[in-house]
Amino acid sequence: QVQLQESGPGLVKPSQTLSLTCTVSGGSISSGRYYWSWIRQPAGKGLEWIGRIYTSGSTNYNPSLKSRVTMSVDTSKNQFSLNLSSVTAADTAVYFCARGAVVRGSPFDPWGQGTLVTVSS
């Protein structure tokens, strides 16, 4: 079955750009049946949707983060990516990637295992 794995730096300095990649295995990211999302969770807190990207490149972002977020997809590598600019300590969180069903099914299933990103100098 499809699996997702996040990767990227675990430590980012304030004001810099956080960059993460999600690698999809066991299935093609090019399937038009799905879209691909990022969600984050600060330690001990709830979940926050960051945004999603379709294989076509079309995106939807959380309005509260929209000015700082860019997502992209690389079908040749079966990966999609997240860039979050001008980070502060408030962006410290576990970042998850997830697949969503376009027509029928859960909007986030499955999820990656998550990767902790700490924003600190």
Next chain:
Amino acid sequence: NFMLTQPHSVSESPGKTVTISCTRSSGRIASNYVQWFQQRPGSSPTTVIYEDNQRPSGVPDRFSGSIDSSSNSASLTISGLKTEDEADYYCLSYDYNLGYVFGTGTKVTVL
């Protein structure tokens, strides 16, 4: 904007039934599907209910979801509670302007 408010925590004994509410602050709860996710400690969330009341394959029928337009809320009911059900549960819905919005989360403790 809208929020999805859940009780902070619920607890019950094994074999009993718990119901978690998810109240939408504005807009109709029935306007978009509600999903429910289970997150065990140290793990990624998994879907237990999608599209208001649908169970993914592998999720036991002890889990059920419903919508109540009169209270503008969704509910997740877990019957025959087991120790393995101890986890955080989050509801989720969608808004055209906001995108996906998660509920505040509920910690379920099995006594």
